[in-house]
Amino acid sequence: MRIRSGLVEAIGRTPLIRLKRASEMTGCEILGKAEFMNPGQSVKDRAALWIIEDAVRRGALQPGGVIVEGTAGNTGIGLALVANALGYRTVIVIPDTQSDEKKQMLRLAGAELVEVPAVPYKDPNNYVKLSGRLAEALAKSEPAGAIWANQFDNVANRQAHIDSTGPEIWDDLDGKVDGFVSAVGTGGTLAGTAMALKERSKDVKIALADPPGAALYSFYTTGELKAEGSSITEGIGQGRITANLEDAPVDFAYQIPDAESVQICFDLLEHEGLCLGGSSGVNVAGAIRLARELGPGHTIVTILCDYGTRYQSKLFDPSFLRSKSLPVPAWLEKHGRVNLAEVME
Numbered sequence: 001m002r003i004r005s006g007l008v009e010a011i012g013r014t015p016l017i018r019l020k021r022a023s024e025m026t027g028c029e030i031l032g033k034a035e036f037m038n039p040g041q042s043v044k045d046r047a048a049l050w051i052i053e054d055a056v057r058r059g060a061l062q063p064g065g066v067i068v069e070g071t072a073g074n075t076g077i078g079l080a081l082v083a084n085a086l087g088y089r090t091v092i093v094i095p096d097t098q099s100d101e102k103k104q105m106l107r108l109a110g111a112e113l114v115e116v117p118a119v120p121y122k123d124p125n126n127y128v129k130l131s132g133r134l135a136e137a138l139a140k141s142e143p144a145g146a147i148w149a150n151q152f153d154n155v156a157n158r159q160a161h162i163d164s165t166g167p168e169i170w171d172d173l174d175g176k177v178d179g180f181v182s183a184v185g186t187g188g189t190l191a192g193t194a195m196a197l198k199e200r201s202k203d204v205k206i207a208l209a210d211p212p213g214a215a216l217y218s219f220y221t222t223g224e225l226k227a228e229g230s231s232i233t234e235g236i237g238q239g240r241i242t243a244n245l246e247d248a249p250v251d252f253a254y255q256i257p258d259a260e261s262v263q264i265c266f267d268l269l270e271h272e273g274l275c276l277g278g279s280s281g282v283n284v285a286g287a288i289r290l291a292r293e294l295g296p297g298h299t300i301v302t303i304l305c306d307y308g309t310r311y312q313s314k315l316f317d318p319s320f321l322r323s324k325s326l327p328v329p330a331w332l333e334k335h336g337r338v339n340l341a342e343v344m345e
């Protein structure tokens with residue numbers, strides 16, 4: 001019998017799942033690291049835990065203290081759950097464009113939610129900058145103090161992946177890994193996992209998968225930060241080189257259109273039973289591109305970032321998809337296969 005002593009110990013050590021259709025299509029072994037199986041149902045539980053433990057070690061976070069963060073949702077959920085387990089409180093600043101499901105989960109976990117209009121990073125009222133100012137104010141007014149988690153530029157975030165995600169992938173595959181692909185929100189997952197894998201073998205190829213509207217595809221292919229278009233994906237799409245992204249060893253970069261990532265999410269749900277958010281679709285599309293780049297016979301790992309029920313009102317809602325001119329798979333609208341009235345007669 002193996003018991004984990006609490007929520008904190010239940011974070012990480014997620015399985016690698018073989019993605020059947022992507023593997024068959026490319027002749028490669030395409031594996032998804034099941035980060036949706038973390039207690040907060042996303043990859044961001046790891047960053048939340050490492051950021052909190054780092055603040056405690058530095059003496060910045062006192063018992064009963066407040067953790068303030070600007071987040072698209074998943075980091076906030078991770079922070080709120082870990083805070084509950086360890087005796088802290090959370091105040092989360094979230095752009096109003098994020099899904100209702102994530103906001104509901106944050107409230108359920110006891111986070112104090114501050115919803116703000118989604119404005120670009122350069123605006124002083126951007127959610128990240130606002131959360132920094134709020135943390136400064138609360139540090140003075142709260143009896144037990146407050147810290148700013150600052151996931152974008154706090155490298156305790158990528159340290160989580162240097163210490164856990166990367167080594168877990170390497171160990172589970174006995175070092176037989178040829179490529180790793182990830183989208184970027186803060187860059188913690190991509191940079192941290194890439195650094196851990198490259199440290200073990202320089203031959204592992206690292207690829208960025210970027211949605212439209214983000215500037216990193218352009219940065220890693222031309223050296224210029226340039227963004228065009230927009231995307232329905234949440235939690236990813238970065239316009240600058242965050243501290244977590246600095247020195248990330250990126251070999252290839254791909255831009256994935258929404259029509260492709262959305263189609264992959266439906267495919268994974270319909271044919272493999274994997275219900276995932278949009279960023280996982282971007283990652284799997286990126287893994288397929290890297291597999292084609294390297295050729296058959298290689299092992300490529302990517303991240304299955306979060307669970308799809310978080311997006312029932314968006315990615316999995318036919319009318320939302322139509323409003324974004326995205327194709328709706330027939331089976332998503334299929335109802336009435338079971339006629340209960342007939343059976344009960």
Ligand SMILES: Cc1ncc(COP(=O)(O)O)c(C=O)c1O
Binds near residue numbers: 074075236
């Ligand atoms: C759904 C989802 N996918 C991917 C990411 C990207 O992870 P990272 O911040 O480590 O780049 C995030 C980050 O918030 C996310 O919420």
